[in-house]
Amino acid sequence: MSKYIDYKEEFWEKWLSADEMSRESMIRDLILRSLHGRSFDIDLLTYLFNTYLEDLAEYILIKICKKDSEKDVNKDLG
Secondary structure: OOHHHHHHHHHHHHHHHOOHHHHHHHHHHHHHHHHOOOOOOHHHHHHHHHHHHHHHHHHHHHHHHHHHHHHHHHHHHO
16 A cells, blocks of 8 residues: 555544544644645635545545455455
8 A cells, every 4th residue: 555545544544533622633734734835715725625525535435445355355265
């Protein structure tokens, strides 16, 4: 798996297991990292929201595919 995929997987595992305060902190960090020399506007917020929703969907798909492949292996073995 690439470092990018590993990072996204790690991010979403943290997100899903975090409390509300931790999630707010994660969002704040993402916004600050994305700003770097840019002015903050609604377009940036929309971009971040869409990007991370797409990443979450990809993360969920990866997890589902892993579970399905594990089930297939278990069927073949059992």
